[in-house]
Amino acid sequence: MNLDKNYDPVKYEPKIYQNWIDGGAFKSTNKSSEYFSIVLPPPNANASLHLGHNLTVAVEDISARYNRMQGRDTVFIPGADHAGFETWVVYESKLNKEGKTRFDFTNKQLYDQVWDFVASNQQTMLNQLKKMGISADWDRFTYTLDQKVVNQVHNTFKKMWQDGLVYRGERLVNYCTFHGTSFSDIEVVYENQAGKLWYLKYPLKDSQDFIVVATTRPETILGDTAVAVNPKDKKYLSLIGKTVVLPITNREIPILSDPMVESDFGTGAVKITPAHDINDYDLAERHNLPMISVINKQGIMDGDIPVQYLGLSVSEAREKIINDLEKLNLVEKIEDYSNRVGYCYKCHTVIQPLLSKQWFVKMKPLADAAINQLEQSRINFYPSSKLNQSIEYLKNIRDWNISRQIAWGIPIPAFQNKLDENDWIFDERVNQDELTINGKTYLRDQDVFDTWFSSGQWPYTLLDYPDGESFKKFYPLSLMETGGEILYQWVCRMIILGIYITGEIPFKNVYIHGYVLADDGSKMSKSVGNVVDPIPLIDKYGSDAVRIGLIIGRTAGVNRGFDIRKIEEGRNFANKLWNIARFIKSKTDETFSYDDNPNPTSPQDRWVLSKLGEISKTVSELLENYRYSEAFDAIYSFTWNDFADWYIESSKTQLNVSVLSYCFSNILRIVHPFAPFISEAIWGNLNWQKGEFLATSSWPEFKFSEVADNDFQTIINLTTEIRFVKATLGAETKLNLESNNPLINKQLDTLTSLSKLSTAKEGAGGSGLKLHSADNVWINLSASEIKNFINSLKKQKQDQLATIRNLEARLQNKSYLEKAPAHLVVETKNDLATHKFNLEELDKQLDSF
C-alpha cells in the first residue's frame, strides 16, 4: 500500500483507536509485579471538554503509555463526574427556560430527570476523550454515582459517624440565596466592591455617651449581640464590661474585648453579629454570645426583629435602617469604602453568611495525619512548591461543610426522628423517605453530599477498596495529575480521606499542570468568548499535533498561553515521521524482513546507533521525572536533526536497510507516547512486526554504545564547512574536492551528495582552500574565488582569537586551577589546544592566498 504524500490524521485516528480497544491494548496484563496506575480526574459528565482537559489527557497518557511500554502492569482508569452543583445549575436554568422551577417536583423526580439529562449528554464527553487518544481501560469506567461509589461514600460517612468525626451543627455557612444551598469556604469568590462604611453611634446604658462602631452592613444591627474592642486599646479600656443599648431594638448588649479587633480600623470598636459574619461567629463562640438570625435563606429579613423590617430584602432593610438611625441622630458619618464581598461562583449572587444546620466533618485530626505523611515527603509534588502550599492549607483547615441543599448528588444516609430533632440515626436505605424503627418515625435528610466528598475518595473507590484485586495491586496510585486550581478542593482531600480510610497515602506522585490560557495570556472563559475548543483543532491538525502542541515548552505548575504555532510544530513533526516512513518504505519491498539485531557497517551506522541508544536513555530518564517537554524535545531533535537530516541523507548514497529500519522502529517506540496515533499508523503500514501493536510493544533498550565512533561526526563537520563555503561564494559555484585523507577517501560519494560537490577525488592536494574540519582536504578554488571567501575567514579568525584569549585568561587564573574540578581544567586545556590548532589552520588558509 502506498502512503499519501501528507499524513491525514482524520483518515487513521478513529480506526486506530477502535483497534486498540478491540485488541485490548489498554488492559492490565498481570505480567509484571511492577505497576503503574493512574486515574483520570473525572470530567463533568454533562459538559464538553476544553483544552485544559486535553492537556491533562496528554500528560497522563504520555506517562501511561511510556510505563506500559516499560513493561509495568499499567492501568489508566477513566471516569465521569456527576458534578453535583455544576450540573444542577445547568439543569435548573434549563427548567427555568421551560417555565418551571425545582419546586414543581419532588427531589426524587428531580434526581431522575437530571440522571436522564446527564446520561443523554455524557457520550459527547466520552467520545472527546477517545479523540484525545486516552489509553484508558474503558471496562473500568466509573461514574461518580455508580453504586460502588455511593456505597463507599456511605461507608466513609458511617465510619466518620462512628469515629465522632462527623457532626450536625448549626454553624455559620456560606449560603447562596439564589441557588438555595450552602457552600464550602473554597467555593466562594471574593471581589472588591465599592460600598460605604457607616459610623453608627451606639448609646451606652445609663449614660449620655456613645460608642461609635463602623460597619459595611448596617442592616445586621438587628442581630448584634455585642460590641467588641481590642483589650489593649486605651481609649476604650474604661468601657469594657459596660452595656450598650442597641438602637432600634433597644436590646442590651455587652462591650467586651477581643484581640481580633484592630484598634486602627474604623473607630476600633466593632459590632458583633454572630449569625451573619464569620469572624463575629468565631468571636461569639469564644465569648459564648447568643446568635440571632435576622436574614433568612431567601435573603429576606426575618426572625425576632421589629415588625417594620420583616419581609424586606437585605438592601431595602439597609436603606430603611440608615434612614431610621439618621432620624434618631445616630449616624455619625458615612465614608466611601471598597470592601471584599463574597459571591456565588456560579450566579454571582452575594453570599450570605447564615446560621444553618449542616453536616460537618471535623478536619483537624484528619488533616494532622495528612500533614504528618506530607512532612515525611511520602508524596512527591511536581512542582515541589505545591507540597508546602498543601501543608499550609492543611494546617489552617476549617471544618468541612459536606451537605448541599440540592437534589442532584449522593443522598446523605441520615434520618431524623420526627418528634426529636436531635435524634439522628445512620441508615443507608436512602431510597426511602421515612423509616420506622422501634416504633419511632424517622425522616430522611433531604440534603446530598458535596461533590468533593465523593470525588475525594476517588483513588481507593475506583480500585474497589478494601477487598478488590485492583486495590491490592494498584494502590497507592503511581501518579495523580491535575490542574492547580483544585489542589485544595481535590488533591488535599484525597490525601486526607485516603489516609483516613486506607491508612496509606492515595498516590505517590502529584503532578500539577498550569492553566492553558488564551493566546493573550488572559484566562479562557465562556463569558469572554475566548475559549478554544480542542475538538476542531484535533480534526484539523490531528490528535497527536494537539497533544504535542500542548506539552511543548510546558513545565509543571506554570500557566501558559495557548499557541497555535506549537500545534503546527506538532503537525509538522507528525508529517516528518510520515515522510521518513515513505522514504524507508521505498527502500524496502515485500521480501524485507525486520531484524532486531542490525548489522552496522559504516561510520554513519555506528554514529546513528550510538545516538539512538543515548536518546532512548535520555527520554526515559526525563519521563521518569515527569519532564515531558524536555523528553519530547530530545526525541524530536534526534529524529529530525540527526536521523532525517544526516542519517537518511547519507542513506541515499550508502544504504543499510537493517540499520535504517532498526532505528526507525525504535524512534517510533520512543515517539509513541507523544504521538500515539501516527506512530501506530506508520507501525501498521510498515508491517514489520506483525500482530503487535506499537502501543503494547516494548521500550528500546540502551545498546550499541560500544560501536560509537567519531568518524561520521568528521564527515558532518566537513559537510557543514563546505556548505558554508558554497553559501558564501554562491550556490552556482562549482566545488571540486581533493582528499589525501583515508577516512574521507572512503566517503567521497556520501560527501559529494551531502555537500553538493561537483567532483570529489583522492589526490595529493595542496592547492586551493584547505579545509580545517578534516586533515588534508582541499577545495580547488581559484585565487579570485578564494578572495570572496577571505572576509569570512577573517571573521572566523577573530572568533577563534576571542575564544583563545578567553580560555587563556581562565588558565592564567590561579584560583581557577586550584579550585575548579580537575576535569574542567583538563577540558579547558584541550579546548585551548583545539582552538589554537584551528587558528593555525585558518592562518595557513589565509597565508596560502
Place this chain on the structure above:
RNA sequence: GGGUGAUUAGCUCAGUUGGCUAGAGCGCCUGUUUUACACACAGGAUGUCGGGGGUUCGAGUCCCUCAUCACCCACCA
C-alpha cells in the same frame, strides 16, 4: 495583609544538583523544487538572561534588594 511563581532572541517559551561559546519552534534575511517531506532542504542574523548589590575560581542558575506582572490563601468590621 500572607504566600507562590514569573521577568531569557521580534513572538511563545525551555534551560535538574552553579561550569565555560545560553537553546527550541515560529518569525526574519539569503539561496534551493536536490532519490521521503515546501507541513521541506541548505546557509545566516538576532540576547548587557527585568534593574542594582552580594557569595564564588566561575552566576540565567544561589543570597539580598528594588521594579513590574500573574496566580493562590486570608479577609478588617
